[in-house]
Structures are given as structure tokens and as C-alpha cells.
Amino acid sequence: MKTEVKALVVGGGAVGTGIAYHLAKRGWDTMLLERDELTSGSTWHAAGLLPLFNMGYATTHIHKYSVDFYKSLEAETGLDAGFFVVGNLRMAQTQERMDEYMLYSTTAETAGVYHEFLSPAEIKDRWPLVRTEDLKGALFHPQDGYINPADVTMAMAKGARQRGVTIERKWQVDGYRWMGDHWRVSVTRMEDRGGNLLPTEDREVIRAEHVVTATGNHAQRTAKLLGIKIPAIPVEHQYIVTEQDPALVQWRSTNPQHPVLRDADAKWYVREERGGWILGPYERNAPARFEYGVPESFRADLFPLDLDRIEVEYMSMIHRLPSSETVGLKDDYNGPICYTPDGNPLVGPAPGLRNMWLAEGFSFGITAAGGTGHYLAQMMVDGEAEIDMASLDPKRFGNWMTTEYAARKNEEAYEHVFILHHPDEERPACRPLRTSPAYDRQKSRGAQFGQVNGWERPIYFGPLDAPEGFDHDTRSFRRGGWWQYAVDEAKAIRETVGMIDATAFAKHRVKGPGATAFLDWFTTNKLPKVGRINLTYALTDAGTTRTEYTIVRLAEDDYYLVSAGAWADYDGDFLRKSVEDMEPTFGRIEVQDVTTQWGVFALAGPNSRALLSAVIKDADPESALSNKRFPWLSARRIELGMCPVQAIRVAYTGELGWELHHPIEMQNYLFDLLMKAGEAHGLKLVGARAQNWLRQEKSYRAFGNELGRDATPLEADLPRFVDQEKDFRGKAAMQALGIRSKCVTVLIDGPADADPWGREALYTEGGEKIGRLTSGGYSVAFGKSIGMGYIRPDLAVPGTKLKVRMFRELFDAVVTEDSPYDPTNARIRQDG
Numbered sequence: 022m023k024t025e026v027k028a029l030v031v032g033g034g035a036v037g038t039g040i041a042y043h044l045a046k047r048g049w050d051t052m053l054l055e056r057d058e059l060t061s062g063s064t065w066h067a068a069g070l071l072p073l074f075n076m077g078y079a080t081t082h083i084h085k086y087s088v089d090f091y092k093s094l095e096a097e098t099g100l101d102a103g104f105f106v107v108g109n110l111r112m113a114q115t116q117e118r119m120d121e122y123m124l125y126s127t128t129a130e131t132a133g134v135y136h137e138f139l140s141p142a143e144i145k146d147r148w149p150l151v152r153t154e155d156l157k158g159a160l161f162h163p164q165d166g167y168i169n170p171a172d173v174t175m176a177m178a179k180g181a182r183q184r185g186v187t188i189e190r191k192w193q194v195d196g197y198r199w200m201g202d203h204w205r206v207s208v209t210r211m212e213d214r215g216g217n218l219l220p221t222e223d224r225e226v227i228r229a230e231h232v233v234t235a236t237g238n239h240a241q242r243t244a245k246l247l248g249i250k251i252p253a254i255p256v257e258h259q260y261i262v263t264e265q266d267p268a269l270v271q272w273r274s275t276n277p278q279h280p281v282l283r284d285a286d287a288k289w290y291v292r293e294e295r296g297g298w299i300l301g302p303y304e305r306n307a308p309a310r311f312e313y314g315v316p317e318s319f320r321a322d323l324f325p326l327d328l329d330r331i332e333v334e335y336m337s338m339i340h341r342l343p344s345s346e347t348v349g350l351k352d353d354y355n356g357p358i359c360y361t362p363d364g365n366p367l368v369g370p371a372p373g374l375r376n377m378w379l380a381e382g383f384s385f386g387i388t389a390a391g392g393t394g395h396y397l398a399q400m401m402v403d404g405e406a407e408i409d410m411a412s413l414d415p416k417r418f419g420n421w422m423t424t425e426y427a428a429r430k431n432e433e434a435y436e437h438v439f440i441l442h443h444p445d446e447e448r449p450a451c452r453p454l455r456t457s458p459a460y461d462r463q464k465s466r467g468a469q470f471g472q473v474n475g476w477e478r479p480i481y482f483g484p485l486d487a488p489e490g491f492d493h494d495t496r497s498f499r500r501g502g503w504w505q506y507a508v509d510e511a512k513a514i515r516e517t518v519g520m521i522d523a524t525a526f527a528k529h530r531v532k533g534p535g536a537t538a539f540l541d542w543f544t545t546n547k548l549p550k551v552g553r554i555n556l557t558y559a560l561t562d563a564g565t566t567r568t569e570y571t572i573v574r575l576a577e578d579d580y581y582l583v584s585a586g587a588w589a590d591y592d593g594d595f596l597r598k599s600v601e602d603m604e605p606t607f608g609r610i611e612v613q614d615v616t617t618q619w620g621v622f623a624l625a626g627p628n629s630r631a632l633l634s635a636v637i638k639d640a641d642p643e644s645a646l647s648n649k650r651f652p653w654l655s656a657r658r659i660e661l662g663m664c665p666v667q668a669i670r671v672a673y674t675g676e677l678g679w680e681l682h683h684p685i686e687m688q689n690y691l692f693d694l695l696m697k698a699g700e701a702h703g704l705k706l707v708g709a710r711a712q713n714w715l716r717q718e719k720s721y722r723a724f725g726n727e728l729g730r731d732a733t734p735l736e737a738d739l740p741r742f743v744d745q746e747k748d749f750r751g752k753a754a755m756q757a758l759g760i761r762s763k764c765v766t767v768l769i770d771g772p773a774d775a776d777p778w779g780r781e782a783l784y785t786e787g788g789e790k791i792g793r794l795t796s797g798g799y800s801v802a803f804g805k806s807i808g809m810g811y812i813r814p815d816l817a818v819p820g821t822k823l824k825v826r827m828f829r830e831l832f833d834a835v836v837t838e839d840s841p842y843d844p845t846n847a848r849i850r851q852d853g
């Protein structure tokens with residue numbers, strides 16, 4: 022056996038095989054180890070559907086790549102991948118479901134995914150066995166279909182071998198040790214004995230520069246071996262196969278196969294199988310399995326069928342395909358299907374480890390295998406993928422996560438596969454869990470909460486007597502029932518004063534003799550002077566944006582870094598690894614994650630100064646918050662009543678305001694103090710939705726939307742935060758990338774009842790596709806829809822007229838100047 026490789030892939034399912042293929046294609050010396058046989062994990066019993074439909078941008082690209090790639094495999098390898106391009110018909114029983122498809126449609130256009138809309142009559146005309154009178158229509162993808170999971174895996178394996186990959190079966194990885202520049206991977210040969218797979222005495226150690234784990238249902242064992250958390254835990258998923266349906270057999274004698282049918286509102290997929298049907302439901306109460314690891318005795322086994330659990334979906338198939346009523350069941354499969362708490366796989370660098378890449382938690386692993394291989398190989402070989410893979414990054418889940426949380430959330434993710442994917446959806450399982458102290462106080466004032474990295478944070482404040490499920494019922498693809506509350510909150514910030522709980526912000530303290538030189542290299546902007554703050558960016562080595570920081574310089578070599586709340590571990594991991602790398606150059610640097618030690622209230626609005634002046638303890642309270650003593654973009658230690666506060670004069674809403682960073686244990690005291698003092702100044706509690714709209718009026722880019730690993734800060738049009746005179750990480754790569762597309766803010770004359778969500782396609786007036794929105798919402802200042810996005814650089818000029826695709830129509834939009842609201846920042850700088 023080969024004992025030295027550049028890349029070792031662990032796991033020979035569809036995903037591992039796809040990765041090995043693409044690493045070899047990029048020229049890496051690669052070996053793949055499989056403890057049993059190729060495809061013996063979940064891959065063998067998958068139904069093989071390849072749905073292009075997906076609401077996420079990165080995942081849409083991944084699925085599209087796979088579907089195109091699988092079609093090319095036979096020509097390359099001579100092996101038939103068993104791809105039946107029968108199309109995919111996604112039906113809608115309600116107008117809301119059609120709204121969902123229309124939102125999907127505009128996102129799909131940005132990724133170039135071809136699709137059509139069909140009316141019930143068109144469906145009936147083409148597939149008369151389908152009952153259509155209670156349908157509103159359907160989305161049709163003629164280019165996808167289903168594939169034989171084993172065949173496509175074998176074709177990828179053959180292609181990988183042809184490109185030099187060594188594939189070793191019956192070798193299990195039992196240990197990983199990082200040696201500073203490579204991994205020592207201990208492996209054991211496995212043997213079939215009496216139907217059991219047992220370890221032998223044969224052991225080897227492999228030296229690998231990089232390791233990728235794609236261990237499917239064994240992810241918990243992998244996590245233990247690596248000493249990290251991987252929230253990939255499988256859930257039971259079953260499908261049943263019927264006997265031949267005579268009506269289907271007869272119809273098929275003169276017609277091609279049915280497309281894969283999906284009745285999303287009935288929560289199932291159906292496809293043809295040898296004259297019968299396969300029904301795959303996503304039912305309620307499917308239990309998580311193997312929470313603490315796969316038992317040794319479980320190989321390519323299945324669980325017993327639980328027909329009762331899928332009775333409702335079974336009946337609804339009979340309703341949709343009446344001819345299936347009399348056909349019996351022929352076969353059933355109930356196997357483990359891996360999930361993660363948000364349903365997306367974990368693809369990218371492992372937390373805390375070097376050269377260790379995870380590809381775990383795939384629930385659509387057959388669909389995703391090719392694309393995952395393609396983009397992960399880009400990350401490993403080039404440093405970054407061409408699309409931002411952050412939405413799949415393993416570190417999007419914090420270290421606070423437990424097995425119990427992952428298991429229950431994964432069950433929820435499974436059950437939610439076919440729910441309406443409202444962009445304003447907040448999923449209920451395992452909540453509340455991470456709460457700031459003022460949670461109850463905010464709740465009693467009407468807060469409706471959303472979740473960010475497990476934290477509960479108010480998204481808007483609804484009625485005090487809101488019944489259970491109020492927020493659920495407000496959701497829509499158009500303006501939801503919460504919209505007016507957010508409008509009122511946004512107006513409060515523009516007209517009086519509002520307070521936002523921003524406790525979820527990620528916060529790191531970086532200090533020590535090497536801190537200044539390190540941060541100067543690590544970030545793009547000039548470092549602030551003591552007592553001042555700066556907005557700045559840390560770049561990837563590929564020159565794109567890795568993190569946005571507000572940096573507060575507390576003392577000469579002492580900094581407080583604030584970044585987006587959703588990304589605490591993602592940011593922390595990058596920061597710590599970078600510090601580790603650079604300490605020998607810059608000297609000792611201490612990094613502390615202080616996220617849970619500091620609460621944050623963001624107070625903003627024209628009355629914010631007067632409100633704070635009423636509670637500040639100072640020799641001269643009147644002048645304590647004046648421009649002279651507390652200028653814009655500075656930080657001061659102040660005392661509000663008895664609470665010591667690190668106040669920062671900055672407001673993400675673009676109004677006069679302060680962020681009040683306070684000891685978390687004093688949060689309730691501070692909350693009560695501000696609420697009481699606020700009565701005289703029109704203080705209103707404000708949620709994250711209003712904040713998201715307000716920041717767009719100021720063209721403030723949001724991390725994960727405008728800012729990510731697919732664009733540089735220059736493309737984000739933020740040259741004022743990039744000091745090109747100094748040396749910083751990623752600078753040369755950033756400059757080499759040039760300006761491929763540019764970030765703009767647009768005002769939109771959209772439909773009367775909807776705003777964009779930030780995923781819509783953008784066109785020229787002549788109908789040429791030139792970009793996409795990355796944020797969207799409503800502007801109270803302009804009384805119309807607003808959005809931010811990326812377009813062709815030559816069009817990124819104020820006044821350019823564009824079109825935005827919403828609900829299958831094109832609406833007028835115009836590129837505004839940067840910060841269309843208060844472009845000179847007069848309101849933020851206002852003295853008093």
C-alpha cells in the first residue's frame with residue numbers, strides 16, 4: 022500500500038469518490054480509503070434523484086455542476102453512470118408555493134439553471150396519469166432526473182483511477198495525528214468474517230499532506246478521532262417501491278418516462294421504477310440515528326419499514342396518481358441519511374486543524390458529489406473556490422453545539438425539506454437555547470425572535486398579546502405580516518430613537534507585543550489610534566474578503582474586534598490560525614473570544630444623545646457625548662448609571678448613535694435604565710429586520726451578503742477601507758483579481774406588495790443579465806424597495822437604469838450613489 026500522498030480522502034461513497042476525482046483532475050497525488058466496499062454507505066440505497074431545485078446560492082452551483090458533470094462521465098470513462106434525464110416536475114398546490122418557485126426562479130437565473138413553469142393543463146396534457154385539478158402549476162427542470170448512485174460512483178472512481186488515484190478498499194482510518202506539516206494517519210485492514218466487517222492485525226501509517234473526510238454516517242466517529250465537533254448525524258429516511266401499475270405500463274408503451282414528480286405540499290417525491298413507482302416521503306417524526314456512532318454490526322444494512330409513519334404521504338400519492346391505488350408494495354428501503362442542523366452539508370476546513378478538510382453531513386449527497394468535488398478541490402488547490410462556500414463552512418456551527426442539539430435539529434431539517442422555504446423563516450426546534458439576559462424583558466415587550474448562531478435576537482417587535490405561532494403566520498414570499506412593525510421600527514430610528522440588541526456580535530480581544538504589527542498585516546485599513554475605531558477587512562490569501570471587523574484600539578497593543586454574530590467560530594478560527602502562523606514574525610499575541618462576556622445594545626436616532634445624557638455619570642454630562650469629547654468613530658469608557666460601558670460612536674443604521682458594549686451580567690440593569698430614560702425621548706425597541714433595511718439605505722455592506730470569499734473589498738467598492746500603501750495579507754492577490762464585478766445600491770420600483778430578498782437576478786433595460794442582488798428590503802426614507810448587489814463594473818454608475826426580476830416580471834431599478842440616505846453623514850456626525 023502507498024504510504025505517502027499529497028491528499029488522502031477517507032470514505033468511498035459518492036462524495037469521497039467525487040472529491041478524489043477532482044483532486045486528481047487538479048493534478049494532486051491522491052489516495053482514497055474505504056473501510057468496506059465503495060458505495061457501501063448511504064450511497065448504495067439512495068433513490069438517485071438529482072434535484073437542481075435549491076434555495077441556496079452555493080448549493081445551486083454545486084448541484085448544477087454535478088448534473089452537467091455526470092452527463093460527461095460516460096464519454097470520459099466508458100462507464101454508463103445510469104443517468105436518466107427525465108426531467109423534474111415540482112408541483113404546487115397553493116399560490117404561496119408558486120411564489121416560492123418564482124423566488125427560486127430568479128435565483129436560478131443568476132446561476133444559469135434552466136427551468137420552465139407549467140400550468141395544470143400543460144401538466145395534464147403531457148402526463149395524464151397525474152391528477153391536476155387541485156394544482157396551481159409546477160416548476161419543471163427538463164435537464165435533471167435520476168441516476169444510479171452506484172453506477173455514478175463507480176464511473177467517478179474509474180475516472181479517478183484513470184487520473185492516477187489509488188483506491189484502497191477494506192482499510193479503515195483509526196487515528197489522525199498532525200505533525201506540523203503533514204498528517205500521520207493510522208489505518209487498519211478490515212476483513213469480512215461471517216458477514217461481519219472486522220479489524221485485522223494489519224496496520225499501516227500513511228503520511229498525507231492533506232486529508233479530506235467524507236465518512237457519511239460515521240461522522241461522529243470521525244469527530245471523536247479528530248477531537249472536534251461535527252454536527253452531522255443521520256436521520257431515518259425511507260422510500261417504498263410499488264408493483265407494476267398497469268396504467269403506467271400501458272401509458273409507457275407509447276411514451277417516455279415520467280419526470281421525477283414532486284408534490285412539495287404533500288412532502289414527497291415519486292419516480293418510475295420498472296413499471297411501478299418509488300415514493301419517497303419526508304415525513305414527520307423520522308428519528309435521528311447513530312447519535313454516538315455507527316454500531317460495528319451496521320454495514321450496508323437497513324432499518325425496518327415504518328409504514329404508519331408515512332401513511333399520510335402514501336395516501337397523498339394515491340390522490341395525485343390515482344392509478345397507484347390498487348398496486349401493491351414490492352420493496353422498501355429505510356436507511357440512514359445524514360443531516361446537519363440547517364440541512365446543508367459541512368464542506369471546508371475543519372475547525373482548529375490544519376490541512377484537514379471536512380465533507381460531511383450530505384442529505385443530497387448523490388446530487389452534490391460532483392459539485393462538492395469540484396469546488397472543494399478549488400479550495401484546496403487554489404486556496405479559495407470561485408463561489409463563496411461560507412454557507413457550507415463547518416465552522417458556521419459554534420462550539421456551543423451539543424449532540425442533543427444536533428440530533429433534534431437534524432430531525433427538524435429532515436422534516437423541513439418540503440416546507441415552504443420562506444426567506445423570513447425561523448425554525449423552531451431547540452429554542453430558546455442561547456439567550457442574552459434581557460431576553461425575557463424583550464419578549465414581554467412583544468419581541469419575536471430569530472436565531473443567529475444559536476442566539477435568540479429580536480427580529481421585530483409584534484403585538485404584546487401575540488398568540489403562539491404569530492410569527493409563523495406572518496411569513497410570506499411577499500411583504501409578510503411583520504412588515505409594518507419593521508417599518509415603524511425603522512422610522513423610530515430615523516425620527517426619534519431606537520434600541521437594537523446586538524449581543525450576538527462576535528467579539529475578540531487581540532493584545533500583546535505582536536498585536537499591532539499582526540493586525541496591521543492581517544487587515545486592509547490603517548489601524549486606528551488609541552481610543553478610535555476603524556472598519557477594516559481581513560482577506561483570504563486569494564485576495565477576497567474573509568471577515569469584516571470593527572476594530573477598537575483600547576490601548577497601544579490592545580484591540581477589541583467586533584464582527585458578524587453569525588460567524589463567531591468562523592472568524593475566531595481564522596484569526597487564531599493566522600496568529601499562530603505569524604507569532605514567530607511579530608511576537609507574542611494573545612487572542613481571546615469574549616463574545617459571551619459582553620452584551621451590546623445599539624442605540625441610534627436623533628434623540629440618542631439626549632437619552633444617554635440623561636443617564637451618563639460624568640462631571641459634565643452635557644458635554645460628555647459632544648463631538649468634542651466623543652467624536653464619531655471613537656470609543657470611550659463611560660458609566661451609565663452604575664453600569665460601566667465601552668461605548669463606540671458608530672451605528673450600523675446610519676443615524677447618530679452609540680453601541681453600548683456592557684458586562685453581560687449587568688445587561689438587565691442597563692436595559693431597565695435605558696427603557697425608563699427612553700420614555701421621555703420616544704425610545705422604541707427595534708429588531709434585526711428594520712436594521713437590515715436601514716443599513717442598505719446607507720450602503721453598509723453585510724457580511725455573508727455583499728461581503729464574502731467571492732469578492733474583494735475593492736469589488737465591494739470599499740476602497741476607503743483599503744490602504745494600498747501598506748502591505749497586508751492578500752494584497753497582491755486582491756490587486757491581481759482586478760474588478761470583475763462591482764457592488765451597488767439600487768432603489769427599486771417593485772410590486773406593490775413585495776420587496777426583494779437579496780437573491781434576485783439583475784438585467785439591463787435591454788434584458789441582458791448583468792448581476793444579482795445580495796440584499797433586499799424596504800426603504801422608509803425613499804418609500805420604495807431597496808437592494809444591494811453586484812453588477813458588471815461598467816454599469817456600476819449612479820443613475821444606471823436596471824431591471825430586477827421578481828415574480829417572473831422585470832421591475833425598474835436605478836443605481837444610486839453610495840449611501841443614498843444622508844450621503845455626507847451629516848446626521849451621524851451631528852454635534853450636540
Ligand SMILES: Cc1cc2nc3c(=O)[nH]c(=O)nc-3n(C[C@H](O)[C@H](O)[C@H](O)COP(=O)(O)OP(=O)(O)OC[C@H]3O[C@@H](n4cnc5c(N)ncnc54)[C@H](O)[C@@H]3O)c2cc1C
Nearest residue numbers: 032034036056062063064068069070194237385386387388
Ligand atoms: C433512502 C434514501 C434515499 C436517498 N435518496 C437520495 C437521492 O435521491 N438523491 C440524493 O442526492 N441523495 C439521496 N440520499 C442521500 C444519499 O444517500 C447520501 O447523501 C449520500 O449517499 C452520501 O454520500 P457520502 O459519500 O457522503 O456517504 P456514504 O455513502 O455513507 O459514504 C461514506 C463512506 O465512508 C466510509 N467510511 C466511514 N468511516 C471510514 C473510515 N474511518 N475509514 C474508511 N472509510 C470510512 C463508509 O464505509 C462509507 O462507505 C438518500 C438517502 C437515503 C437513506
